[in-house]
């Protein structure tokens with residue numbers, strides 16, 4: 047047994063360090079360091095805009111007030127929504143949310159140029175991976191965690207159809223020889239020249255936002271071949287393409303002008319003094335102008351509103367309104383005008399997402415709208431399925447056109463503004479994308495010039 051004294055004697059106390067320069071003057075050193083720090087802090091505060099705490103530059107749009115940290119930060123707290131809302135209008139995502147997400151979950155500040163619009167998918171998937179909503183049966187999928195796991199677009203699910211109340215047969219118009227021969231001769235044909243060969247672009251062109259196709263209108267896109275000419279007292283009269291009551295006013299006026307201006311020919315053509323005019327009864331034997339107008343108006347309207355001859359739906363038998371329209375209530379000869387069903391031609395198909403045609407000009411119409419050329423019913427839905435988008439919009443490939451949620455979806459209800467989005471998008475060289483992703487034929491831009499169409503309104507004027 048060794049005694050504690052023995053053990054203690056082995057300890058070498060003489061090796062214990064003696065107080066050195068700094069230890070001797072620790073108060074002084076501490077004070078000097080603190081002063082230097084304070085000085086630097088003061089200097090940064092006064093000259094650098096609090097850059098001592100600043101994790102990085104704020105986004106360009108916030109740069110003007112970026113140095114005033116307190117515009118967004120309260121001491122000892124995460125950034126509060128209220129700070130952002132003091133400048134930005136309040137905006138909702140959906141009225142059915144169970145909680146409001148904080149701005150900072152999605153908009154990351156202090157990344158400078160990378161900006162606050164680079165919203166990460168996780169910010170969406172946190173809810174949409176296992177969606178909870180305030181209603182029992184939301185009409186949308188509850189498990190969208192990536193574009194690969196994304197449901198088919200609702201308009202292409204079973205049972206969906208195009209509810210427009212207008213008859214239009216893509217197949218006939220794009221393939222029939224009769225359509226090519228249908229163009230009227232003479233003066234009208236210059237205006238109708240683009241219609242000599244019907245292509246998608248004759249009727250459908252990207253609107254000024256670059257997103258959707260502009261509306262198809264009768265006056266510009268159908269009138270050349272389907273002009274509403276009816277037989278009047280002295281040859282054909284063109285009815286404008288308007289609601290029936292407007293047409294009635296227009297035809298009444300046209301009849302009046304004819305009746306007054308060419309009374310001799312209409313009411314008293316027994317006169318044979320004019321060379322070449324044979325002796326025959328007057329075109330109209332009415333005893334008053336009012337009676338003449340009523341009888342002729344009824345004749346004209348009977349032509350316009352003749353019911354559809356369903357056994358022969360083609361043009362020869364059905365030239366007028368009910369070739370294309372359905373009646374909500376029928377025409378009663380001479381008295382009650384028909385009411386047509388609202389056409390309701392959809393302008394937006396994918397209302398819950400964004401899609402721009404201009405950005406996809408390198409793809410041919412028919413690669414996305416594959417069945418149009420053989421589509422004979424309005425009720426057909428000829429939109430591309432999700433799988434087609436996924437050929438370019440993939441999660442993994444380096445050449446992907448992007449598959450982030452925010453590429454295709456807006457978050458804020460109030461910001462449905464394409465210009466805002468355009469500014470936030472990357473530009474990917476198309477060549478990179480076109481590598482192997484799609485079959486070769488899918489990626490050629492059809493040659494030849496775009497037909498120049500009469501501007502909206504011009505067609506209307508010419509048709510009257």
Ligand code: HEC
Pocket residue numbers: 095096097098099100101104108111112113114115116117118119123124125150153154155156
């Ligand atoms: C436009 C609003 C805005 C301004 C101005 C701003 N910040 Fe921030 N800052 C943010 C947001 C948003 C975050 C993310 C914070 C969070 O999660 O709470 C952040 C994060 C930070 C963080 C990291 C803290 C953390 O929670 O991760 C620091 C440090 C910071 N800011 C300092 C500053 C300083 C210093 C200034 C002034 C020079 C400043 N900020 C100006 C919005 C702003």
Ligand code: HEC
Pocket residue numbers: 105106107108111117118125129130131132133134149150153155161162163
């Ligand atoms: C002092 C006013 C002010 C405050 C506070 C403010 N912003 Fe902004 N913000 C602006 C202005 C001005 C713009 C540029 C114009 C515009 O887009 O409305 C802008 C632009 C934006 C943009 C557009 C994209 C970009 O990169 O510029 C986003 C996103 C945004 N702010 C989010 C936020 C968030 C999130 C907060 C809170 C952390 C916040 N802002 C706080 C004034 C403010």
Ligand code: HEC
Pocket residue numbers: 139140142143144145146147165169170171172173174178179180181184185186397398399451452455456457
């Ligand atoms: C706080 C939870 C939450 C977050 C975060 C969230 N969502 Fe939603 N989202 C909802 C709810 C709830 C609904 C509505 C469900 C219903 O119809 O009952 C919804 C609806 C939608 C819809 C379909 C309906 C519509 O109005 O367009 C889309 C698309 C959508 N969200 C995309 C996104 C995207 C993209 C993000 C990320 C930028 C996102 N969401 C982030 C909760 C959230």
Ligand code: HEC
Pocket residue numbers: 208210212214216219220244245246247248249250262267391392411412415418419421423424425426427428429
């Ligand atoms: C003579 C004019 C005309 C031509 C040419 C034409 N369309 Fe249409 N298109 C219409 C009309 C009218 C509608 C609206 C009626 C409807 O919903 O079917 C329509 C609707 C559509 C729709 C949306 C409804 C649906 O069927 O899914 C798509 C997509 C479409 N057209 C694609 C095309 C493509 C692609 C071409 C060329 C191959 C083409 N169209 C050629 C007149 C035309």
Ligand code: HEC
Pocket residue numbers: 213214215218219222224225226228229241242244249262263264267268269270271272359360361362369370
């Ligand atoms: C280039 C001339 C031309 C244009 C432009 C045109 N059509 Fe036609 N349309 C025809 C011809 C010709 C027929 C008859 C085809 C046949 O008999 O084979 C026809 C037939 C129709 C039919 C009957 C088809 C069927 O299913 O039997 C409808 C409905 C119709 N057109 C609607 C429209 C609408 C709506 C527009 C404008 C969006 C339009 N057409 C534009 C020439 C045209």
Ligand code: HEC
Pocket residue numbers: 212262263264265268272274285286287288289290293350365366367368369370371386387388389390391
């Ligand atoms: C060749 C097909 C065709 C014929 C024939 C036709 N229309 Fe139309 N009509 C259309 C198309 C296509 C639209 C939708 C685009 C537009 O408003 O120009 C339309 C729209 C309308 C509208 C606007 C209502 C709405 O819901 O969009 C009225 C009113 C109308 N037509 C009345 C008539 C009347 C009355 C006639 C007969 C004199 C007639 N149309 C003949 C094709 C036709």
Ligand code: HEC
Pocket residue numbers: 167170171174185186187190191192193196197199200201395396397398399435439448449450451452453454455
């Ligand atoms: C390449 C484009 C694209 C991308 C990327 C994308 N979506 Fe979609 N999403 C769509 C389209 C198109 C629809 C159909 C919209 C409609 O029916 O109106 C849709 C529909 C939805 C719906 C409604 C689903 C339903 O059942 O009808 C939700 C929710 C949704 N997307 C969430 C997301 C989320 C979350 C992400 C990111 C993980 C995402 N989307 C990525 C294009 C996209």
Ligand code: HEC
Pocket residue numbers: 246247250251257258259260392393394395396397401403406407409410411412413414415429430
């Ligand atoms: C990359 C695929 C793609 C290509 C290429 C494409 N479309 Fe579309 N088209 C769509 C999608 C997706 C929609 C649904 C957009 C919406 O309404 O939300 C659509 C909608 C339409 C509609 C219905 C009206 C509208 O704007 O929503 C018409 C008409 C149409 N396309 C015609 C064309 C024509 C003509 C071309 C060729 C010049 C073309 N598309 C090229 C994908 C495509």
Ligand code: HEC
Pocket residue numbers: 400401402403405406409414430431432434435436437438439447448453454455471472473474476479484
């Ligand atoms: C041939 C490849 C290709 C196909 C197929 C394709 N895209 Fe794209 N898409 C692109 C390219 C390239 C861009 C441009 C990327 C950019 O500039 O950020 C783009 C951009 C987009 C954008 C953002 C720009 C905008 O506002 O349009 C959306 C949304 C989009 N695509 C949705 C779709 C949907 C939905 C489909 C399927 C109907 C689809 N894409 C099919 C290549 C494609």
Ligand code: HEC
Pocket residue numbers: 127130131134137147148149150151152153163165169170452455456457458460461462466467
């Ligand atoms: C779940 C993610 C998410 C949340 C939470 C969120 N944003 Fe956004 N925000 C987005 C996306 C994605 C965009 C780009 C496209 C759009 O408008 O949806 C955007 C765009 C914006 C823009 C620029 C476009 C515009 O509308 O002017 C502003 C400003 C903005 N957000 C402010 C806010 C503010 C303030 C809050 C908090 C109250 C907030 N955001 C919460 C995802 C989000």
